Amino acid sequence: MTETTSTPPVKTDKPDERVKTRSSFREALIRPELGGICGTILVFTFFLLTASDSGMFSASGVMNWSIVSSQFIIIAVGACLLMIAGEFDLSVGSMIGFSGMSIALLSVVFGLPMWVAIIATFILCMGIGALSGWLVIKTGLPSFIVTLAFLFILRGLTIFAAISTTNKTIVGGIKDAAEGDWLAPVFGGKVFTGLFQWLGDNGWIETFERGFKKGQPVVDGIPMLMVWAVILLIFGHWLLTKTKFGNWIFASGGNAQAATYVGVPVNRVKILMFMFTAFCACVFATSQVIEFGSAGADRGLLKEFEAIISVVIGGALLTGGYGSVIGAALGAIIFGVVQQGLFFAGVESSLFRVFLGAILLFAVILNTYIRRMITGEK
Amino acid sequence: MSEPIIEMKKIEKHFGSVIALSGVSLKVMPGECLCLLGDNGAGKSTFIKTMSGVHKPSVGEIYFEGKSMDFECPRDAITAGIATVYQDLAMIPLMSVARNFFMGNEPTKKIAGISFFDHKLANEVTMKEMKKMGIHLRSADQAIGTLSGGERQTVAIARAVHFGAKVLILDEPTSALGVRQTANVLATIDKVRKRGIAVVFITHNVRHAMAVGDTFTVLNRGRTLGSARKGEITSEELQNLMAGGATLATLEGSLAGTI
Numbered sequence: 001m002t003e004t005t006s007t008p009p010v011k012t013d014k015p016d017e018r019v020k021t022r023s024s025f026r027e028a029l030i031r032p033e034l035g036g037i038c039g040t041i042l043v044f045t046f047f048l049l050t051a052s053d054s055g056m057f058s059a060s061g062v063m064n065w066s067i068v069s070s071q072f073i074i075i076a077v078g079a080c081l082l083m084i085a086g087e088f089d090l091s092v093g094s095m096i097g098f099s100g101m102s103i104a105l106l107s108v109v110f111g112l113p114m115w116v117a118i119i120a121t122f123i124l125c126m127g128i129g130a131l132s133g134w135l136v137i138k139t140g141l142p143s144f145i146v147t148l149a150f151l152f153i154l155r156g157l158t159i160f161a162a163i164s165t166t167n168k169t170i171v172g173g174i175k176d177a178a179e180g181d182w183l184a185p186v187f188g189g190k191v192f193t194g195l196f197q198w199l200g201d202n203g204w205i206e207t208f209e210r211g212f213k214k215g216q217p218v219v220d221g222i223p224m225l226m227v228w229a230v231i232l233l234i235f236g237h238w239l240l241t242k243t244k245f246g247n248w249i250f251a252s253g254g255n256a257q258a259a260t261y262v263g264v265p266v267n268r269v270k271i272l273m274f275m276f277t278a279f280c281a282c283v284f285a286t287s288q289v290i291e292f293g294s295a296g297a298d299r300g301l302l303k304e305f306e307a308i309i310s311v312v313i314g315g316a317l318l319t320g321g322y323g324s325v326i327g328a329a330l331g332a333i334i335f336g337v338v339q340q341g342l343f344f345a346g347v348e349s350s351l352f353r354v355f356l357g358a359i360l361l362f363a364v365i366l367n368t369y370i371r372r373m374i375t376g377e378k
Numbered sequence: 379m380s381e382p383i384i385e386m387k388k389i390e391k392h393f394g395s396v397i398a399l400s401g402v403s404l405k406v407m408p409g410e411c412l413c414l415l416g417d418n419g420a421g422k423s424t425f426i427k428t429m430s431g432v433h434k435p436s437v438g439e440i441y442f443e444g445k446s447m448d449f450e451c452p453r454d455a456i457t458a459g460i461a462t463v464y465q466d467l468a469m470i471p472l473m474s475v476a477r478n479f480f481m482g483n484e485p486t487k488k489i490a491g492i493s494f495f496d497h498k499l500a501n502e503v504t505m506k507e508m509k510k511m512g513i514h515l516r517s518a519d520q521a522i523g524t525l526s527g528g529e530r531q532t533v534a535i536a537r538a539v540h541f542g543a544k545v546l547i548l549d550e551p552t553s554a555l556g557v558r559q560t561a562n563v564l565a566t567i568d569k570v571r572k573r574g575i576a577v578v579f580i581t582h583n584v585r586h587a588m589a590v591g592d593t594f595t596v597l598n599r600g601r602t603l604g605s606a607r608k609g610e611i612t613s614e615e616l617q618n619l620m621a622g623g624a625t626l627a628t629l630e631g632s633l634a635g636t637i
Contacts (some may be wrong), residue, residue, distance in 0.1 A: 242494050244484035247473075251481050254470030261432075261464060262482035262537075284588045322472045375471055375523030 030373050032315035032323055035363040036330030039313060043334050043359070047341040056344035059205040059217045069091060069336030070229035072310050073329045077236040078280030080328035081305035084240065085273040086253030086320030087136060087143040089129075091150035092307050095281035096300025098154040099125045101162055102344070103286060104171040104295035107178075114174075115183035122282050128154070129143060129278025133271035141367025151304070159297040175293035187228070187283070188290025190221030225287040229329075236325035249273065309356070310335050313363040315370070322371065334359060381444055383408045383576045384460070384545050386431070391424050397399035398424040400600045401438070406545065406593075411567060411577040413587035415620050416597035422580050425597065426547050429578070430462040431455030443544075461538035462547040465554065469530045471523035475515055476504040476523050479537050507536045511566055528559025532566050539570055546570060547578045552586050554579045562591050596620055 047056060055061045082089055086354045094189055099121050106117035132150050136143045160227035162169050178184035200207040200217030207217050240246040259266050281300070289295045313331030316323025338359065343354050382405035393401040399421045406412045416422045427433045431449030440447045442458055449455045452462075455517070465511070469478050476497070485496040485503075500517035508515055512530050522530060531551045538546050552560040567590045571577050581587050587594060594611060596603040596619045604619050 242497075244486055244493065244495050247477055247481060247484050247495060250473050250477065251470060254473055258464070258470055259481065261452055261462065263456050264482045317472070321470060371472070374521050 030370060032367070032370070033327035033330060034315065034370050035367040036324075036327040036334070038366060039334045039359055039363050040330050040337075042065050043337050043341070047337065049344065051341055051345035054344040054346070056341060061344065063219045065225060065337050067223060068340050069333045070223075070226040071288075072306060072332030072335045073229040074225070074232055074280050074284045074287075075121035075303055075307040076310035076314070076328040076332040077232045077325055078277035079304075080250060080311045080314065080316055080323055080325050081236055081240060082180060082273040082277045083308070083311050083316050083318070084253045084320060085249045085270050086256060086324045087133075087270055087273065088147060088308070089132070089145065089274060089277045090147040090278060090304045091108055091132065091154055092281050093300040093303035093305075094151045094154035094158070095128070095283045096303055098128075098158045098285075099282045100285040100289045101158045101171065101297060102293040103289050104174055105161060105165055108171055108173045109165050114178045114181035117177075118183050118187070118286055121286070122279065125278045125282045126275045130271055131274040133274030136274070137267045137270060155297075157187060162295075162297045169297040170294055171296075172294040174289055174295065184290050185224070186225055187286040189224050192222065193221035196220050216241055223267060223287075223291070225291070227326055228283050228287065232283070233325060233329050236328075240325055245269070250321055253322075255321070309360055312367075313360060315363075315367045317371070329365045331363070334363075380407065382406055382441075383443060385441040386425075386429060387441070388439075389425065389428055389435045389438045391421075391433055392436045392538035398600055399435075402597065402602050403482035404595050404605070406576040406578060406600070408544070408576050409571055409574045410592045411571050411579055411590050413594045414578060414580045414597065415582060415584070415587055415594060415616065416603075417582060417620060419599070420597040421600040422597055423549065424600075426462065426578065426580060428547060429455070429545075430460055430547055452519070456541075459542060459544035460547065461541065461545070463531065463534040463538060463549065463551060465531075465550045469522045469534060473504070474486055474519045475508070475522055475525070475533060476500040476518035479504045479507070479518075479533060479540075480484055483541055485600075496571050502554045503540070507540050508533065511569065512562070515609060526559060528555050528562045531555070531559075531563050535566050535570060539573065540576065543575060545576045545578065547580070549580050550581070550582070552583065560586065582620065586621065587616065588613050 056065070075096075079089065079092065102121040102124060103114075103117045106112045106120060107114050112120070124151060128150070132143075134145055135141070136146045139146070162171060178188065178336075196205065196217045196219055199205045205217050205219060208214055230247045240249060247265075248259070248269045250260075251264050252269045256266045281303075284303075285295075285300065285310070288299065310331035311323065311328045312318065313334055314324060314327025316328065335356070338355055339352055342349060342355065385403075385405040387403050388401045389399055389403070390397070390401055402421065402425055404412065404414075414422055414425070424433065428438075431452045431454050434449070440449070442460070447458060449458075455462075462572045470481070473481070477500075480500045480503075485499045486493045486500070487496040488494070505515060506520040510513075513529055514533055522533065525533065531548075535546065535548070535551075551563050551567075555563065564586060567577055567579060571590070571592075577590075579587065579590065591608060593605065593607050594616060595605045596616070598620075606616075
């Protein structure tokens with residue numbers, strides 16, 4: 001507490017003379033997403049300079065890294081809200097494997113209709129999310145430990161379930177099971193196919209010149225995965241910044257005790273956020289399973305870290321109470337663009353991690369600096 | 379005087395084998411500032427926590443506006459009109475002043491059937507309420523972290539008052555503050571009292587207590603050591619009462635009246 005800078009009450013309508021006026025430019029800069037925005041600009045500039053002639057920015061190239069970025073956005077939105085509420089979920093990756101396998105086993109092996117399998121899986125996974133949230137609240141243990149346990153439990157269960165029912169770790173046949181189902185296209189379908197055909201017909205995007213797809217555009221629609229990413233992004237941003245509940249998320253993560261004292265239902269907020277993270281993992285897994293037509297017991301490996309890294313690049317505070325969904329999405333885009341862009345640029349793929357680590361460090365240093373400016377330390 | 383806004387009767391609180399409070403009673407009138415004094419471990423914090431619904435008393439009764447009350451959680455006490463401002467737990471530094479101000483009581487407006495946090499209203503009300511307390515904010519969007527400790531206490535007090543507190547409990551609001559900031563907080567307490575709100579002010583600084591208090595109650599080892607009204611007691615007597623009389627008298631000789 002710096003007592004030398006204490007402010008006596010100013011009784012006039014004039015602004016306090018000791019509060020320096022800040023330019024609106026500086027005001028606009030001080031936001032949690034700044035690190036993410038800078039990173040995104042940096043990454044795109046880099047690839048525009050080094051990989052512009054490799055097809056990275058052609059229609060199919062854009063679609064390629066957009067899909068990967070969308071995958072990251074879906075899990076990052078969940079991880080972001082949970083992190084702002086002051087908790088972690090390390091079981092996201094295992095949850096992806098688990099829910100994918102659950103859909104495959106329920107539909108292919110047990111013969112349930114696809115929509116029943118999908119809905120049952122969502123309920124099951126959100127139940128597990130609620131359970132880990134409840135354990136964190138009840139035991140008072142760090143969520144790091146509780147969800148680390150679930151990382152192993154869910155992965156183990158996934159492999160066990162797959163082996164004991166089918167003797168394989170990859171379960172296929174989902175394309176057939178999803179045939180004619182009403183819910184499967186919500187996750188695995190494509191939209192705006194007509195628009196892309198029209199674009200292709202007019203020669204604005206490339207079309208296939210040979211083979212059975214002759215005349216069809218190389219990009220034939222927006223996958224539902226991307227639609228989900230946009231929906232979750234808008235929902236997450238709206239929830240966090242525009243609603244009463246969003247204020248509770250900030251308060252729960254910022255100082256759970258203070259929030260409880262003013263009547264914020266902190267436990268409920270945290271458990272709901274664990275469930276939302278599980279929901280996001282489930283959306284990811286369902287889209288992937290329907291798209292690939294198979295579920296693998298090793299799917300989603302390390303996804304929890306990719307989600308957390310996206311969120312941290314996006315300006316969220318690891319200890320909770322501060323962050324932005326838009327920032328997390330920018331972090332996810334950086335992640336996706338770097339991962340796919342290095343491939344287009346013909347860079348040795350092992351350098352991906354080096355590049356990623358450098359960006360992570362850069363973004364976090366910048367974010368720490370911004371945060372100090374917000375609290376007036378600098 | 380009229381009837382007390384809150385009356386605590388023979389409150390006892392046991393934590394396992396530890397008796398934190400053994401029969402503390404007091405009453406507070408509307409518009410009155412009661413100073414609760416006592417050394418560390420006297421049971422001040424436990425006592426106000428039973429008043430604000432954090433702890434349930436093991437034995438004893440709480441009457442609020444003449445009715446017997448049984449608070450299950452802080453929320454019940456807040457709903458009844460008992461607000462507590464904790465010294466360090468009042469505010470969340472990285473959140474804006476307005477978000478802190480409305481934490482737990484967010485104003486909403488409906489647009490097309492969807493409920494939105496009404497940021498515009500929140501900012502306006504925050505600026506207005508802070509102005510009433512004599513603090514000019516650059517904007518209600520600025521983070522609480524940019525305010526000084528005294529200003530943060532004032533935000534917390536203004537918040538409690540705005541949301542209709544009838545009893546305001548302040549847990550050592552001045553203990554970590556500088557001289558000027560303390561003066562601000564004491565002035566705020568005075569303003570609040572003049573609005574007819576009962577204030578329970580916990581402190582172990584006798585001078586701060588004498589500055590705003592109407593009645594004084596001293597706790598020691600979970601018991602009421604004594605109560606007095608303003609003018610019935612001098613600050614030396616209060617100081618002696620707090621420190622357990624005899625001990626301080628002997629100390630005073632060697633320290634030559636510096637305490």
